[in-house]
Amino acid sequence: MTTPLTVEQLQPRLGLLTLIDVRSPGEYAAGHIPGALNVPLDQLDRALPALREAAGQGEIAVVCAAGPRADNACRVLADAGIPTLTLAGGTNAWASAGRPLDQVAGARRVWALDRQVRLVAGSLVLAGVLVDLALPGARWVSAAVGGGLAFSALTNTCAMGSMLSKLPYNRPRPGTPSLDETLATLTR
Known part of the structure; x- marks a missing residue:
């Protein structure tokens, strides 16, 4: 079972947990919660071993734009035996609460x-x-x-x-960490 967190509950835990953003690389580059790592939903199966290792080191929270993709990711992770948290309302709720979003340099705004x-x-x-x-x-x-x-x-x-999500504007931007780089970060 996935535990939903509010923005107020997530913010003080950011440095204590692993935050996974399952949106497309283009959406991630345009604005993501500080410290979030991008593992697109369609690449989640490939990331399972690294996520399992990260879960052994602490909590994992999953986020998307509004919640549905994060919920799907949490189901996949739960089926793999990886407990997760999620942010109620996703990155949209974070931004609406006036919290900052990090951007990849040169990224342009991409529709969700x-x-x-x-x-x-x-x-x-x-x-x-x-x-x-x-x-x-x-x-x-x-x-x-x-x-x-x-x-x-x-x-x-x-x-x-x-x-x-496979269209060019949804693909990684220069400066966006690749999935391989993200997986290496997860296993450190």
Whole structure:
């Protein structure tokens, strides 16, 4: 079971625990909680041995933008026998509480992955409806997107988000630690 922390509870513990940010490298570079290490959700399985080792040295807390990706990561970690904490409301709650975010030098603001998904999904639904006016049957594109969104909600996963995380603006920026560097930091 994952224990949610408030911003006020997390802040004094920052130097005492390992904070893992599971957002895309682009989101992480644009602004992350000081001291957080980036292990993108789609790379979590690769990081399990290092995270298991880090858990032996102290508590691990997991964070994302708002909470759903951190919750998914905590389930994966719990299944691997690694207890975790999480920040209720994620990095958004941290920033809303007026706490500072660190940025990778030269990083530009990147939309959160869930916002990117809403833009793409909404655009595909709208396009399917509009194109259906000229090409009957195109509305099935909209139906497929709707089905994918329903499946995403029921399983708390997101295939579209996983695909979007691979786009260039969501990839690591120069100066962003690579996953290998992060894993080396975890095992020190």
